[in-house]
Structure formats: structure tokens, C-alpha cells
Amino acid sequence: MMTHPTVCLLGIPWDVHSSYMTGPALAPAEIRCAFDCDSANKWTESGIDLGQAEIIQDAGDLALEGDPDPIARIQSRVAEMLDRNLLLLCLGGDHAVTYPVVKAVSRKHAPLNILHFDAHPDLYDELDNDRLSHACPFARIMETGRVARLVQVGIRCMNGHQKSQAEKFGVEVHEMKDWQGPPALTFDGPLYISVDMDALDPAFAPGVSHWEPGGLSVRELIQVLQQVKADRIVGADLVEYNPRQDPSGRTGMVAAKLMKELMGRMLV
Ligand code: MN
Numbered sequence: 001m002m003t004h005p006t007v008c009l010l011g012i013p014w015d016v017h018s019s020y021m022t023g024p025a026l027a028p029a030e031i032r033c034a035f036d037c038d039s040a041n042k043w044t045e046s047g048i049d050l051g052q053a054e055i056i057q058d059a060g061d062l063a064l065e066g067d068p069d070p071i072a073r074i075q076s077r078v079a080e081m082l083d084r085n086l087l088l089l090c091l092g093g094d095h096a097v098t099y100p101v102v103k104a105v106s107r108k109h110a111p112l113n114i115l116h117f118d119a120h121p122d123l124y125d126e127l128d129n130d131r132l133s134h135a136c137p138f139a140r141i142m143e144t145g146r147v148a149r150l151v152q153v154g155i156r157c158m159n160g161h162q163k164s165q166a167e168k169f170g171v172e173v174h175e176m177k178d179w180q181g182p183p184a185l186t187f188d189g190p191l192y193i194s195v196d197m198d199a200l201d202p203a204f205a206p207g208v209s210h211w212e213p214g215g216l217s218v219r220e221l222i223q224v225l226q227q228v229k230a231d232r233i234v235g236a237d238l239v240e241y242n243p244r245q246d247p248s249g250r251t252g253m254v255a256a257k258l259m260k261e262l263m264g265r266m267l268v
């Protein structure tokens with residue numbers, strides 16, 4: 001007998017829209033490996049044993065190499081999973097994956113709320129002539145008009161252009177400069193959570209493409225996850241882990257920890 005719903009894992013090894021260095025395409029395999037590492041058990045802090053049969057279904061990795069339209073491909077694969085009423089957890093890839101994923105999620109669950117952890121607002125209209133850049137996904141997402149609220153936590157790279165974008169789209173930005181502990185967050189309706197690993201301070205998670213000091217500790221990010229109030233969490237992603245920046249595999253263990261705690265929240 002299944003006592004919990006099922007979380008479906010989907011790897012999206014895609015980093016062609018990274019602006020500075022590639023590597024996040026290698027992440028899904030490494031995060032699975034860290035999750036399966038014998039150094040830790042599979043219980044979440046919320047008391048769920050992720051090692052029990054059928055609680056996780058792994059859909060594997062999308063093979064996007066040579067695909068003429070990766071955006072459409074990601075979107076349709078995610079839509080298929082949602083049609084089977086699975087809770088969705090996508091492993092990036094860089095943050096560009098979130099646009100097609102959320103496009104699919106917001107078609108099924110609208111109006112959608114998003115909780116976004118990141119050092120960066122990722123609200124550029126375009127970067128380096130690339131409107132699909134990993135610096136742009138939340139501009140593309142807000143332009144769809146299917147998102148009720150976008151709340152960002154961990155931000156410490158706000159600039160003039162993105163500040164005006166945030167105002168234009170009505171984004172609620174919690175900047176690190178104002179950090180006084182986990183913000184009290186309550187969402188009505190379906191919630192999607194997007195975790196960019198660089199929301200964490202590079203002291204805790206150096207295995208990312210953009211080292212941006214002054215970020216969240218692992219515990220602070222987990223506290224926000226554990227304290228957020230939401231009717232239901234319908235999907236999540238974990239992006240921007242860069243194994244090329246992580247020869248010891250230490251940040252991979254952090255990614256696996258966040259994956260566990262995300263699942264812990266989704267399955268409650
Ligand atoms: Mn990002």
C-alpha cells in the first residue's frame with residue numbers, strides 16, 4: 001500500500017544558455033549519485049523515508065542533444081508527467097530549464113505561485129542577445145501572465161535593469177542585505193519552488209558557476225523551505241549545480257540534501 005504520493009524525478013542536462021561557464025548539464029547524474037551515497041540515510045528531516053518502495057519514480061534524463069526545439073521538448077515531457085498526477089522534481093541543468101518547466105506547470109496549475117531561491121533575480125529581458133539565457137527565465141515566465149506571485153529569496157545581485165523588471169512584473173524580492181531570518185511566507189493556491197544552488201553562500205556550496213558571496217547557509221535555505229506555508233507544492237527544480245567546480249563532490253552532497261528536503265516538503 002502506498003502511503004504517500006509519488007515524486008517523479010526528471011533530469012534536464014541542459015546548459016547551452018549559461019552565460020559564463022558550462023557544467024550544469026553534468027549535474028543530474030552527480031546529484032543522483034550523491035543521493036544514493038552510502039554515507040547518509042534517505043530520511044528527510046520531516047520524517048519521510050525516501051528509500052521506501054515507489055515513493056520516487058525516476059524518469060531519467062531528457063536527451064536534448066541535437067534536439068531542434070529543446071524548449072518544446074522539455075515542456076511536453078513535463079506536461080506528460082503532470083497528466084499522470086505526479087509531483088514533479090526537475091534536476092537541471094542551468095536555470096534556463098525553469099522557463100519551459102514552469103510553462104507546462106502553469107498550464108496545469110494556474111494561477112501558479114513561485115518561490116525562487118537565487119543570488120540573482122534572473123529577470124533580464126535579454127543577456128548577450130539571448131532571451132533564453134539562464135539570466136532571463138523569470139522574465140519569460142512572468143510574461144506568460146499565468147503566475148500569481150513570484151517571491152525571490154537570497155538575492156544579492158540586483159541592478160538597475162532588473163530592479164525595473166521586478167517592479168514591472170510585481171516581483172516580491174527578499175534581498176540578502178535585509179536578511180533577518182526566514183521571511184514569513186504564505187501562499188494561497190499551488191506553489192512551485194525553484195532552487196538555484198548559488199542562492200547558497202559559496203562557502204557552503206562552491207560547486208556553482210557564479211560565486212556570489214554573502215548568501216544563505218544551507219540551514220537558512222532549509223528553514224525557509226520548512227517554514228513556508230502553502231496549500232500544495234506541485235513541483236520544484238534544483239538547478240545550477242556545476243560538477244566541474246566541485247572536484248571533491250561536496251557541493252553534490254549539498255544538492256542531494258536540498259533535493260531530499262524539497263521532496264520532504266512536497267510529500268507532506
Ligand atoms: Mn538562477
Ligand code: MN
Binds near residue numbers: 118120196199210240
Ligand atoms: Mn544564480
